[in-house]
Amino acid sequence: MALDTVMLAVGSRDSKRVGRLADLVVDIAGPAGADVVLFHAFTEGELDDAVGRLDYDFGDRPAPEAVARRLAVVRDLDDALDAADVDATIEGGVGEHGETIVEAAGSAGADLVVIGGRRRSPTGKVVFGSTAQEVLLEAPCPVTFVRDPRA
Numbered sequence: 590m591a592l593d594t595v596m597l598a599v600g601s602r603d604s605k606r607v608g609r610l611a612d613l614v615v616d617i618a619g620p621a622g623a624d625v626v627l628f629h630a631f632t633e634g635e636l637d638d639a640v641g642r643l644d645y646d647f648g649d650r651p652a653p654e655a656v657a658r659r660l661a662v663v664r665d666l667d668d669a670l671d672a673a674d675v676d677a678t679i680e681g682g683v684g685e686h687g688e689t690i691v692e693a694a695g696s697a698g699a700d701l702v703v704i705g706g707r708r709r710s711p712t713g714k715v716v717f718g719s720t721a722q723e724v725l726l727e728a729p730c731p732v733t734f735v736r737d738p739r740a
């Protein structure tokens with residue numbers, strides 16, 4: 590299997606995993622010469638909140654990738670990848686997190702999705718859902734899960 594495209598799906602809670610996520614993507618995508626897609630999924634409400642927090646001019650809502658580029662966690666990951674000479678394309682999408690990541694992986698032709706997360710109890714998954722679990726089960730390609738460093 591050729592490794593042409595690696596999608597790194599990043600969320601707002603990944604700030605503690607930036608180094609681990611970046612190191613893994615560099616180790617995999619760098620030697621393969623793979624394209625990296627740095628992807629952030631927003632719900633409608635999250636996008637509206639981010640647009641308000643990031644001090645956009647009100648008018649037309651900016652594209653999700655434009656908002657994603659301004660998020661600290663995305664910038665930190667992009668900087669870490671850039672420091673290792675791995676270029677990334679930043680993309681964003683709007684919808685339920687898991688579904689949006691799975692759709693984006695398919696659209697990007699991803700050969701691998703990398704996603705971070707934390708350990709949850711079975712009850713926690715039922716009550717709150719699990720983006721990582723949905724991506725693991727539904728992605729059109731293999732998925733690498735990077736656990737919270739405290740786990």
